[in-house]
Amino acid sequence: MSVFLNTFLPDTDPLSKLQVVDRGLNKQSTEASASPYKLIEEEDIRGLVKRRLPFSHKGTYGHALIIAGEIRTMGAAMLSAKGCLYGGAGLTTLSIPESGLTALNSTLPEVMFLERKQLIKMKSLKKYNAVAIGPGIGKLLDGMAVLEGLFALKRPIIADADALGLLAEHQDLLYHLPKDSILTPHVKEFDGLFGKHKNWWERLQTARTEAKKLGAVIVLKNQFTFIIDQQGDVMINQTGNPAMAQGGMGDVLTGLTAAYVAQGYSAKAAAILACFFHGKAGDELAAHHINVTASEVAREIPKAVKRFIDFKPED
């Protein structure tokens, strides 16, 4: 039976009711019968996710840098770092104001620290396999200078939360976003970047155009998160649930996305895997909890991935 796009939208419009969604990611977009809208299925994830290798070491799984947090939102930085750590990056470094250092060392001793002033030494940032910026940075950090420096390196970044706010205010910079970057807006951040929309159908059309124009992956977060790739195809994530509707959940997703980029996945694969396992961890917790915290979701991720990898469909 066909499934239509309106099933995944929180509002109604005449066009999405007519738009068929393909099941799975296998059909090539170039095929005449293919829909640009695709539902991510477990089989797709099995084809993407890699096991950890014998004789591997921390260097095998990449080094992620997360630029996050200010005095009132240091929690966002900790949550992003947790998402990255539990997502399996070989090394995680967090750049926060020094006032957060005690909290970092006592709560996440595995995570390293990079002073904010080191961020202007752009060449030294080349050693990181993934760079994420935004959760809780507010406007205190000289975010624009850091973003400009990162863009000059022409290395993809993951931009979330307040970094998206900065890009919305400086559209000239937005269109210099390095190719294969990942933007992770919720609906308000998306409309801040690209203008107000009447409904979700229109928002998705803008997302497809902008992802192509930017050469970036856009992760438009919602109950069903839409991952729009550089070709303008829309992949729909089915995991996740309302128990996850609590502050900090997106911060964990940002860190988890960085972990997958650091491990060598493409921007598109990293975004798909992060959304899938973030939601999967939330679903497993929601089986026994009415609501789940962002920290709990982060901690559940390695278990959810392990269960998924070890599960045999005939079990």
Ligand SMILES: NC(=O)C1=CN([C@@H]2O[C@H](COP(=O)(O)OP(=O)(O)OC[C@H]3O[C@@H](n4cnc5c(N)ncnc54)[C@H](OP(=O)(O)O)[C@@H]3O)[C@@H](O)[C@H]2O)[C@@H](O)CC1
């Ligand atoms: N522990 C910490 O340090 C934490 C720090 N955090 C950090 O603080 C910074 C600012 O975060 P913020 O929550 O103040 O603003 P922001 O996320 O822009 O929301 C503004 C308004 O937008 C809406 N809205 C939001 N999400 C939506 C959605 N999915 N779907 C639909 N609508 C949605 C909603 O408006 P409403 O719909 O209620 O009118 C909401 O009130 C940011 O850097 C973040 O990383 C947080 O992560 C929390 C934990």
Ligand SMILES: Nc1ncnc2c1ncn2[C@@H]1O[C@H](COP(=O)(O)OP(=O)(O)O)[C@@H](O)[C@H]1O
């Ligand atoms: N009802 C829901 N169903 C599925 N996922 C949800 C639900 N509510 C929130 N989420 C997930 O939680 C995250 C929220 O992100 P965001 O709004 O950026 O949060 P924050 O800024 O507090 O970190 C997204 O990944 C979103 O998909």
